[in-house]
Amino acid sequence: MAGSLALNSLFTLANPLVITADRMVDVKAGKVIESAVVIIEDDVIVQAGHSKKIAIPDNAEVMALGDYTLMPGLMDMHVHLTSDPTKHGYSSLSVSVPRAAITGVKHAKDTLMAGFTTVRNVGAPGFTDVALRDAINDGDVQGPRMFVAGPSLGVTGGHCDNNLLPYGYHDKSEGVADGPWEVRKKVRENIKYGATVIKFCATGGVLSKGTKVGARQYTEEEMQALIEEAHLRGLTVATHAHGTSGIKAAIRSGVDSVEHVSLLDDEAIELAKKHGTYFSMDVYVTEYILGEGEKAGILPESLAKERIVGTKQRENFRKAVKAGVNMVFGSDAGVYPHGNNGKQFARMVTWGMTPMQAIQAATINSATLLKQQESLGSIEAGRKADVIAVKGNPLDNMALMEDVGLVVKDGQIVKSLAM
CATH class of the missing domain: 2.30.40.10 (Urease, subunit C, domain 1)
Structure with missing residues (x-):
């Protein structure tokens, strides 16, 4: 030798x-x-x-x-590499698009050094995740292999909109689209500028101002149009969904994965099994939100919402695992510090997975969701x-x-x- x-x-x-x-x-x-x-x-x-x-x-x-x-190599199906976990709530307004892109360079390396060689970046402003992916692919910076969504799609005033500023600013997030044809147009635009997955918000969220966690935001007609348009182009679709109605509507509409999945009923579990839908449930992040979130600028409203859904989500994680739903590893890194993705493994085992299932969620299951299991x-x-x-x-x-x-x-x- x-x-x-x-x-x-x-x-x-x-x-x-x-x-x-x-x-x-x-x-x-x-x-x-x-x-x-x-x-x-x-x-x-x-x-x-x-x-x-x-x-x-x-x-x-x-x-x-x-x-x-x-x-x-580990795979994380829910990250935001260009998001700064120290700037939540109103402090996030100080982050420019160029600054987010530069921040993403550091976070990409931190993620790779934690053993995550592939990630799905589910939402970034200004297509900063596309730029970061291309820089990694060109060898300019170190980071994981990236599947990127660009701006997340959502309704006016919904979780994927910017609701922090008053009317006089006329501010809205770039992924806002209302109505079936508008969502189709937005999917096409994201693909035009480099997206390789599509992410939309089906319900309210914990960290958005003025939204109810369980409330559905897109109609089923809008979801069907959005997902069909993405599938026509060969892209998979992820949806942010905490509430049961939004989860079920997205599954019926053909979504590939549901993110967070805080509030479930038996029908939602059966629908996921019937359609082969994957659940991506971030069962570690609640510890950071409730322990460190206030210092990072997370709004009191958001902390209150997390206290309501955090334990329910973990209990529903156990139910979904026991029922045999397809599960992938999704950490929501970006809400908490990048490079700490691996902390979720122990929580997945605590809440019902075997160690082997947790590793499979972050490897072969995630590869299969991305249709990359042959490579x-x-x-x-x-x-x-x-x-x-x-x-x-x-x-x-x-x-x-x-x-x-x-x-x-x-x-x-x-x-x-x-x-």
């Missing part, structure tokens, strides 16, 4: 990279493989499995990790070389997911164990 790698610097390798570790999570089979080996050439995994079944190439560079667990979300031959390593066995202690040691994205070591 060409040699063994030191673990304290970054690498782009000409020879095959071999990573060995005491264990590897096979997310498709839902099992752990002991004495694991992964072989990477360029940006692709060429072999992965038990060490007895794999021959290591003579010219390989070997990274022997020992007591680590290998997993696919992302698992460690197997032919997949993109996105691999992370966590010290010890996180299946025994999910808090270990908060400290990812090694991050490989597209075959490049972007974080090594000594960093």
Whole structure:
């Protein structure tokens, strides 16, 4: 073999990279493989499995990790990389679009270093997420692979509008669209300027001024037009929805994933199972909102709403998991500090998932939602070389997911164990 790698610097390798570790999570089979080996050439995994079944190439560079667990690069389906978690409520008005884009550069790197090699950015002003994605793809800045929504769509005065200023300012968010043809036009505009997913607000929200969390905001006719337009162009659609009526209307209209999902009934769960809809439930963020939110400028009205829905959402998370609803990992990072995404894993287990289910939610399930399961979300031959390593066995202690040691994205070591 060409040699063994030191673990304290970054690498782009000409020879095959071999990573060995005491264990590897096979997310498709839902099992752990002991004495694991992964072989990477360029940006692709060429072999992965038990060490007895794999021959290591003579010219390989070997990274022997020992007591680590290998997993696919993690995927977070609900982030806002250009959002500043220290500026909520009225303080958010001080953030310009260029400033948001620059802030996103820092947050993208923080997210990648936390082991999240792919994210879905569900809403950003001024197409700042498109610019950030392109900068990452061009190699100008470090960050995860991004699927981006551009401005979120919503009704006048709804959760996706800016309701902080009085009438005299005539201010509204750029994603506001009312009526079936207006929402179609807005979907087309987002796609024109680089969106690869569409996000809309079906109900009120916790952090918006003057909206009721459970109140539906788009009619079913509007939702159907919006989703149909996106699907015609091959894009998946996510909807912000806390309230039961909005959740059910969005599912009936063909939405691909429902975000937050705070208030549920049995009919909503059955509809999700029938339609194959994914739930993305941010069961950690309530701790930040109620613990640190006031200092970050979150409005008293919003804190009061979170006290009402936080526990209900977690109880409904348990119900959805038990019922077998498709689940993905969605943290809402941007409401709380980026790079802390991994804190949600332990909460997902506390509220009803097995450790394996939580890891699958952030890997193969998320890849399937994005229709990328043939290239992302698992460690197997032919997949993109996105691999992370966590010290010890996180299946025994999910808090270990908060400290990812090694991050490989597209075959490049972007974080090594000594960093």
